[in-house]
Amino acid sequence: MPAGLVVIQPDLGSAAVLFGIWFGFLLVSGLPPRRVVVALLAFAIAGGFAWSNVLQEYHRERIMGLFYxxxxxxxxxxxxxxxxxxxxxxxxxxxxxxxxxxxxxxxxxxxxxxxxxxxxxxxxxxxxxxxxxxxxxxxxxxxxxxxxxxxxxxxxxxxxxxxxxxxxxxxxxxxxxxxxxxxxxxxxxxxxxxxxxxxxxxxxxxxxxxxxxxx
Known part of the structure; x- marks a missing residue:
């Protein structure tokens, strides 16, 4: 939730830091692997929604710039x-x-x-x-x-x-x-x-x- 609110601002950098903290806690939480996979799938879906509806054009261009x-x-x-x-x-x-x-x-x-x-x-x-x-x-x-x-x-x-x-x-x-x-x-x-x-x-x-x- 905090990372999603920060993305809406939009502040991709701070959102990425918050995601890193969340992901680290997820890895050491001791959750069953199935729940970890579900959490990652939920994040992927949210990421796809953010790509289409939240991120600004220059954000998408910077990400695509990694591949080109x-x-x-x-x-x-x-x-x-x-x-x-x-x-x-x-x-x-x-x-x-x-x-x-x-x-x-x-x-x-x-x-x-x-x-x-x-x-x-x-x-x-x-x-x-x-x-x-x-x-x-x-x-x-x-x-x-x-x-x-x-x-x-x-x-x-x-x-x-x-x-x-x-x-x-x-x-x-x-x-x-x-x-x-x-x-x-x-x-x-x-x-x-x-x-x-x-x-x-x-x-x-x-x-x-x-x-x-x-x-």
């Missing part, structure tokens, strides 16, 4: 193509701070938010991407470890939901930068510029810290 990356290179796929160029030109060690041509000359759209991961790799290289990925995985591991040690189910669910939210954001942001997922405007946790996003991320980490202190 060479289509409309100056339009719907422009951001994705420029992001790939930025990542590829960065090499292993990058071009240096402030030296990224795609980032500094304005070819890469929204380098501080939607494509922060691509901008990072262009200027600091693939090595920086590996470091960020390692730090992110350590964060997720720590959150899940705290959740497993928590005494109450509610605290366990908070930890799991937080981990799933961060994972969904990471996959959608990095996926947008590399052309694996549509460009949906989701920020990279703790890397993308954005007051509300950063504040929410720190709030979630504060909740996890409080749970750890209670355990």
């Amino acid at each position: 990356p060479e289509r409309d290179a100056l339009g719907v796929n422009y951001s994705m193509i420029q992001s790939k160029i930025a990542i590829g030109s960065g090499g292993f060690l990058g071009k240096g701070y402030g030296q990224g041509s795609q980032t500094q000359l304005g070819f890469l759209t929204e380098p501080a938010t939607d494509f922060a991961f691509a901008a990072l790799i262009e200027e600091w290289g693939l090595a920086s991407g590996v470091v960020v990925l390692g730090a992110f995985l350590a964060l997720i591991y720590g959150i899940l470890k705290i959740g497993m040690a928590a005494e109450h189910n509610f605290e366990k669910f908070v930890c799991l939901g937080t981990a799933l939210a961060f994972i969904a954001q990471f996959l959608l942001n990095a996926g947008s930068a590399t052309g694996i997922t549509p460009v949906v405007g989701v920020t990279f946790p703790f890397l993308s510029y954005g007051g509300s996003s950063l504040l929410t991320s720190f709030f979630l980490v504060a909740l996890i810290n409080a749970i750890q202190r209670r355990s």
Whole structure:
């Protein structure tokens, strides 16, 4: 229901994050496989309805752009193509701070938010991407470890939901930068510029810290 209401706004990025959280909980819920299949079929039907009646034309074009990356290179796929160029030109060690041509000359759209991961790799290289990925995985591991040690189910669910939210954001942001997922405007946790996003991320980490202190 929350994801459906967000899609109607329409905000495909936030809806995708909510779906990622729901899907993660569905996998660990212990439901019989038949019920899981029924839930996925219901989602597929709702998705088909949303495609025809809710999603805007530019949303559909972005999704179709995944299957036809060479289509409309100056339009719907422009951001994705420029992001790939930025990542590829960065090499292993990058071009240096402030030296990224795609980032500094304005070819890469929204380098501080939607494509922060691509901008990072262009200027600091693939090595920086590996470091960020390692730090992110350590964060997720720590959150899940705290959740497993928590005494109450509610605290366990908070930890799991937080981990799933961060994972969904990471996959959608990095996926947008590399052309694996549509460009949906989701920020990279703790890397993308954005007051509300950063504040929410720190709030979630504060909740996890409080749970750890209670355990």
